[in-house]
Structure formats: C-alpha cells, structure tokens
C-alpha cells in the first residue's frame with residue numbers, strides 16, 4: 001500500500017535492486033511449483049477434497065501436472081462423488097484417479113526419473129507405489145492431515161525403504177494472489 005503514491009522508478013527501488021532495477025519480490029521456485037499444484041487442485045470436481053500435484057525435473061522444468069478426477073472417458077456427471085454409501089460401488093473411492101497418479105500419467109517427458117513431486121497432500125500408499133516405480137526421488141507436500149492413517153504410514157514405510165526423501169513445504173509467503181481482471185491502465 002505504501003507504494004501507491006510513488007512513481008514507477010521509486011517503486012523499482014522499493015521492490016528491487018537499487019543498482020540493476022531487478023525485481024526482488026518474484027516467486028521463489030518452491031512457491032511457484034507448489035502454487036501450480038494448488039492451482040491445479042482447483043480443477044477437481046471432488047466436493048470434499050481437491051488435490052493437485054506438480055512434477056519438476058532436476059533442471060526445474062515442470063514435466064507433469066495432475067489433480068484428482070475421474071478416469072478419462074468416464075463422465076464425472078455419472079460417477080459418484082460421495083463417500084458414505086453402504087455399497088462401495090456408489091462411493092467415489094472406487095473410481096477417482098489421485099492427483100499424483102494423474103501427474104505421473106500426464107508427464108510430457110520420456111520419464112520422471114530423479115524428479116521432485118510437489119503435492120497438496122501427503123501421497124497415499126497407492127500413489128506412493130506409483131511414485132517409487134516412476135523414479136521420482138523427492139516429495140514436497142503441503143498437508144500431512146492424514147498422518148495417522150494406515151495408508152500414510154505405509155507410504156512413509158515404502159519411501160524410507162526406497163530411499164525417497166520427503167519434506168513438508170515451507171514458505172515465507174502465506175498466500176499468492178492471482179488477479180484475473182485486467183490491470184488498470186496507467
């Protein structure tokens with residue numbers, strides 16, 4: 001807010017390097033990759049939980065993105081999104097493809113060996129198996145809200161055995177705001 005009364009050059013000095021004019025408040029790589037994962041989650045139709053994942057190569061290229069959704073060709077208007085029906089066939093779990101699985105399947109490179117996966121949620125045991133088999137070496141997760149569930153304990157057991165590192169995402173930022181309106185002309 002304090003920059004509002006400054007002219008463009010003064011704004012540069014405030015937000016940037018006074019020698020070169022380079023911007024200082026650009027997104028860090030990690031914030032960028034996690035933000036892509038979280039933004040992707042917003043594509044999910046799951047009313048209870050939206051999960052996104054973003055796979056990044058060693059040279060910091062995004063090579064796969066995914067979110068939780070129904071399999072290709074299976075209308076997400078016809079399959080259930082609920083989870084407390086008595087019959088397993090009427091619950092989403094039998095059908096939904098997890099974000100991590102979709103990110104791996106959507107890869108735009110030959111493989112994802114030695115990549116890092118940024119994910120909104122600690123991967124379940126089924127995704128853990130896919131992650132391990134795909135050659136991904138590192139997991140950066142935002143939430144560990146299911147940490148006491150057997151599925152997550154199994155994931156961690158497999159990651160530990162396979163030598164795959166995992167760590168919780170940390171950032172100086174608490175939010176990233178995306179403005180979808182045209183900036184006002186100056």
Ligand SMILES: O=c1ccn([C@H]2C[C@H](O)[C@@H](COP(=O)(O)O)O2)c(=O)[nH]1
Pocket residue numbers: 046048049050051067068069083092096097098099100121122123124127
């Ligand atoms: O590793 C994971 C775990 C879960 N998901 C997806 C699968 C479902 O669509 C939701 C979880 O629904 P709840 O109602 O919270 O059980 O999240 C995933 O994509 N990746």
Ligand SMILES: [Zn+2]
Pocket residue numbers: 098099100123124125126127128
């Ligand atoms: Zn999963």
